[in-house]
Amino acid sequence: MSSHPIEQGFYLIRYQGDIKVIQDVVASAKSDLAAIYIGGDVDFTRKLWHVTYWGHGYKFKNVHTGEYAYAPYITKNGLVHLTSDEEKAAVWDIQADGKNIWRIVVPEHDLYWTRTVLMGGQDPANVKLIGSDGKKDQMFNFERFYGPQ
Known part of the structure; x- marks a missing residue:
């Protein structure tokens, strides 16, 4: 598995798992509750x-909000938030796992990226980047974007 395998540029990042669940989570989330919006019929700039x-x-900088992906607590079950403070922006490792499929990790840390959203009284829906606990890592598809910038 190689590190830093992609060129810098603009990317749409899509989750490679249960798309229906991810669509529900994204549609229910507030702008300050998730580090990376994935899947769903959401404004592409999200x-x-x-x-x-x-x-x-x-580094991941959101084109729509100008905010950076940021992990204030790089621990198991630590939430990943957005911040506009470039000095605090986390640096992420991107590792190849098949054609156009990548896993995202924070180097030298066991990070869970988790977003929990309550949907109409249902059980919370969780989106995770699973760390080194033996479970399968969740994958993301990086789609290069060449449109308006």
Whole structure:
């Protein structure tokens, strides 16, 4: 598995799992509750990220909000939030796992990225990037975007 395998640029990031669940989560989430919007029929700018190589990894800057993906607590079950403070923006590792499919990790940490949303009294829906606990990592598809910038 190689690290830093993609060119920097603009990408739509899509989840490679249960799309229906992800659509529900995205449609229910507030703008300050998720680091990366994935899947669903949402305004594409919510899913469009400028991916920049930064030292030993990549930064994700949301094209629509101008905010960065940021992990304030890099621990198991720690939430990942957005921030406009570039100094605090986390650097992420992107690792190849098949054609156009990647996993996203924070180097040297066991990070769970979790978003829980209550939907009409139903059980919470969880979206996770699973760390080194032996479970299968969840994959994302990076689709290069060449449209208006």
